[in-house]
Amino acid sequence: MDEHAETLRAVEHELTALLRRGRAVSWEVAREVHQNLEPNAYGLLLWLRRYDSVRLTDLASRLRIGKGTLSRQIRGLEALGLVRRTPDPTDRRASQLSLTEEGQQRFDAARAARMDHIRRVLDSWPAQDVAEFARLLDKFNNAWS
Known part of the structure; x- marks a missing residue:
């Protein structure tokens, strides 16, 4: 078997394990x-x-999701009191999104x-390995995007 193909299979296997573990952690952190x-x-x-504040359209573009989908998700976060939507001062048709104080506190605690x-x-990893892993x-x- 081609060594490169085997290496790619190993990457795919490890990504699958990481994503599976990540989904479980996402439930807990949420x-x-x-x-x-x-x-x-x-x-x-x-x-x-x-971001301190970001336009809905810019965030949708960055996350590569539709504005409608993002807007629905943001409405849910607004209903929970975690996010606020304010008019964009440079374009009143647009919205700026930011975390509420409660949203920041709750997020920061979960993130910690x-x-x-x-x-x-x-x-237990050497600092150089952690830096290389992050890089x-x-x-x-x-590259994925």
């Missing part, structure tokens, strides 16, 4: 933020936490627990 939060919404909160877990998993994940994610 529940830590709010008992009614959908697991996929944690990722939205992560992006909103990264998640980061502690990641820290424990990677604690390669970034490279992979950027």
Whole structure:
């Protein structure tokens, strides 16, 4: 068998394991933020936490999802009191999204627990390996889009 093909199968196997584990963690972390939060919404909160404020259209483009789909998800987060939508000062037809104070507090608490877990998993790795792992994940994610 071709060595490159076997290596790609190994990558696919490890990605599948990572994604399966990630889905389980997403359920746990979402529940830590709010008992009614959908697991996929944690990722939205992560992006909103990264930005102070972001236009709905820009976030939809970045996440590669439709504006309608994102708008429905945002409405759910607004109903939970985690996200606010305000008119864009440069274009009143557009919306700016940001986390509410409660959304920031809940997200930060859940993220701290998640980061502690990641820290424990990677604690025995040399710092150079952790940096290389982060670099390669970034490279992979950027190439995927």
